[in-house]
Amino acid sequence: MFEFVRSSKKIAQLILGLIALTFVFFGIDGYMRGGATGAVAKVDGVPITLEEFQNELRERQEILRVRMGRMFDAKMMNQPEIRRIILNEMIDQRLLFLEAQKNHVRASDDSIRRVIKGVSSFHEDGKFSDSRYDTFLQMQGKSKAEFEANLRRDLTLQQLSGTVGDSVIASKVLSERALAIHTETREVLEHTLSLDTFLPQVKLSAEATKQYYDAHPKEFEIPGQARVEYAVLSQDAVASRATVSEEEIKTWYESHKDNYKQSEERRASHILFRVEEESKKDKDKKRARAEALLEQVRKSPASFADLAKKYSDDPGSAQKGGDLGFFGREAMVKPFEDAAFALKEGEISGLVESDFGFHIIKLTGIRAERIKPLTEVRGEIETELKRNAAARSFAESAETFSNMVYEQSDSLKPVAEQFKLELKQTDWIGRKPGPAHGPLANEKLLKSLFSEDSVKSKRNTEAVEIAQNTLVSARILEHRPASLQPFEAVRSAIETQLKRKEALVLATRSGQEKQAELAKGSDLKLNWSAPKMVSYLDTRAVQAAAVPAIFKANAAKLPAYTGIELPDVGYVLYKIAKVFPAEDVTEQRRQAYLEQFNAAVGQEEMRAFMAALRARYKVEIDEAALLAKED
The missing domain is CATH 3.10.50.40 (Chitinase A; domain 3)
Structure with missing residues (x-):
């Protein structure tokens, strides 16, 4: 039971995993409401507000933080291309919802029930448990009607998109041809024109290095850094201060014995x-x-x-x-x-x-089968009862924490004493989030921490929610302003970078010229590698980027030639010497591939359908609002 409560967020993701992946990460509560002013986009006149977009960014950020762990870098969410992808996905959802309404597409009550009753975490003794479902809703802070309405919308969108994608079946001839290409093997030899070979030919002008330095100052800037003190208030911290009586533990155990049944x-x-x-x-x-x-x-x-x-x-x-x-x-x-x-x-x-x-x-x-004795599960019950008590009182504690760090902004000690929190200090950290930041790797928190007022006055930041039921306030202890590395310190690195970039251009030009000569039948004396066998199913013998080029090359007349530019390497020529059609493709493997191919064709059809919807409904995007960072 308690593991079920602790993993309620995972259950929410599991439910969404039962429907189309396209909609797993995106809340759709705002489909039909107007919301606040400051629209990032409008779909058929209905705005996607800045608040909705920022909420979406935060939800995505939290999902990525959980999935990537220490590898997560919060700054990726501020990259223009990432923000544009997320906004376009929100727009696609709105478009699908509009089209679903227009065509009276609606998920049935039976489909809602099937999805909910199919979640194993809602089961107890092999049957659906209303109490487990209710506990999940409480942990999510949603009513049954609200949760099921959102689920109905997700299923409706899946139903519409599935209808489009599943309606497409590629022709037998096209499918069989794709199978043949996918399973054939090509014997290739390669010859690399290394950019290092062309480095002696590169002549930089006397001014080139300094001009690049002057034109790209951000590349050579040492960001401002600070040593920071911070306090974290979490629901677990509140739970650690909670007390539970022996009588409460016994009462819970007696009324929930079925939860401790070991099959x-x-x-x-x-x-x-x-x-x-x-x-x-x-x-x-x-x-x-x-x-x-x-x-x-x-x-x-x-x-x-x-x-x-x-x-x-x-x-x-x-x-x-x-x-x-x-x-x-x-x-x-x-x-x-x-x-x-x-x-x-x-x-x-x-x-x-x-x-x-x-x-x-x-x-x-x-x-x-047995029921675990109280002595075996006492610690588990005590921990969970404390956690439940903390969940009920956390909102009040969070408000007190937020008020104290604001009202007593010259120190974090009062709030640490109030909640018995450990004040922690960082080493020198910068404005961009990274693994060394720990709980401070939050864009909003760092923006507040490195603001002009915070740096100058060394006051506490506001309390920022960095994760569900987790607040952080921080203050700067010491600060080092940003500075520019001296030109002489980076001159050599810039020269190397510019020379290698120009050498790559020369290598590519030479490689393409040789490729053209080979295609005409010229017998160039090149140092070809030993033959390598390449197929779409096994690409290990060559660079992954070369595989599409190798199979795109016309092999009607052999040998055939192709080539690709590889950054930091040079230009690689490929000689296709032989083509081997697939042999003895089993019926099971053949059917599996044809299903995958039809799915890919369906995805292409879905993309075309979404393009048609964008043409049918007016879509407006405010680029300035899209790229604006959260305050």
């Missing part, structure tokens, strides 16, 4: 004969070997562990005599589970076939 578990050992190839011959061969060993095991059950070590294709368990340890329902693939839970302790199964191959299973232990 039956079984322990088994197995011998696996793995089937990796799709041919019937290989499968029949493995089955025969497995049946022969099964007969041997039944004659001498005590030898099971030794036989597993010798014959099992499962390296993880073979070393342990085939032992898999204890496991519950849904931990193993279905055929294996069904067989294991049908055996009595000590029994050996017949041959069990799964996606992995053929198994011989021996049941070695059974743990009956």
Whole structure:
């Protein structure tokens, strides 16, 4: 139960994962409301407000922060191309919603119920639990009507977009031709014109380096830095100060005993004969070997562990005599589970076939279903009761925290003492968020921290919510202003950069000239590499960027030639010597590819459909508002 509450955000993402990926990250509460002034865009006259856009940016930022961990860099959300992508996706949603309304497309009540009832985290004892669903809604701060209305809108958009994409089926001829290209292999040789070879030919003017330095001062600027003190108020911090009585813990346990029910578990050992190839011959061969060993095991059950070590294709368990340890329902693939839970302790199964191959299973232990005692779960209950109490009181604590850092702005000590928080200090950090910033890697917080007033007065920043139920206030202890690196310190690096850039131009020009000569039949004495085999399914032999060029080249007459420019490398020529059509493509693999191809064609159709909607409904974008950073 408690893991369910803690992971409520993950459940929300899971629900959205059940519908189209296009709409996973985007709230649509504002589809039909006008909102505040200051529109970033208008779709058929209905604004996407600056507030809605900034909320969207923050939601995306939080998702990326969770997914990327220390690799996350908040500044990426301020890149113009990223902001434009997000805005265009919001516009696409509005367009789809308008079109859905126009065509009376609406997700049914049954589809809403199916999605909600299909979320396993809402289940208890194998059945949908209203109490778990209600707890999830409370943690999300939404009513049932509000949540289900939003879900209906998402499903409606999925229904409309799915109708467009699924209605497209590529012609058989086109599909088969695409399959042939995708599965064929080309033998190529490569010759690299390294830019290093052309460096001696590059002659920079005396003024070029200084001109570049003067024209690009930002590249050579040492940003302003500061040492910072900060305080973090989180719901967990509030929970740590909460108290829970022994009576409350006992009462909770007695009224929620079903939550601590531990289902039956079984322990088994197995011998696996793995089937990796799709041919019937290989499968029949493995089955025969497995049946022969099964007969041997039944004659001498005590030898099971030794036989597993010798014959099992499962390296993880073979070393342990085939032992898999204890496991519950849904931990193993279905055929294996069904067989294991049908055996009595000590029994050996017949041959069990799964996606992995053929198994011989021996049941070695059974743990009956039980309810965990209070002594075993007491700590878990206490922690969760404290967390629940903190969730109820956090809003009040957050308001007090915000007021104190503002009203007593010359120090963070009062608020730290009030909430028993640890004041932390950073090393020298800059204005751009990075891993060293820790909780301070928030664009809004850093903007406030490095504002002119904050730098000058060294006052507390406002309390900024950096994540759900987490507030931070910070103040500058010491500050170093931004400075420009002296020209002499960067002269050599600039010269190297400019020379390599010009050398790449020369290498590309020379490579393209050679490519043209080769295409005309000239016999150039080039130092070609050894032959390499390349296909769309296996691109390891060449640079990934070269694969499209290699397969785009007309191979009707061989040898054929193509080439690409590779930054920091030079120009690479490719000689296509032979083409090998795919052989023995299995029907299963063929059908899988054709499904993927039809899906890709459907995506292209969807893009065309969205372009048509943009032409049908008036779309206006305010570029200045789009690129404006959040205050």
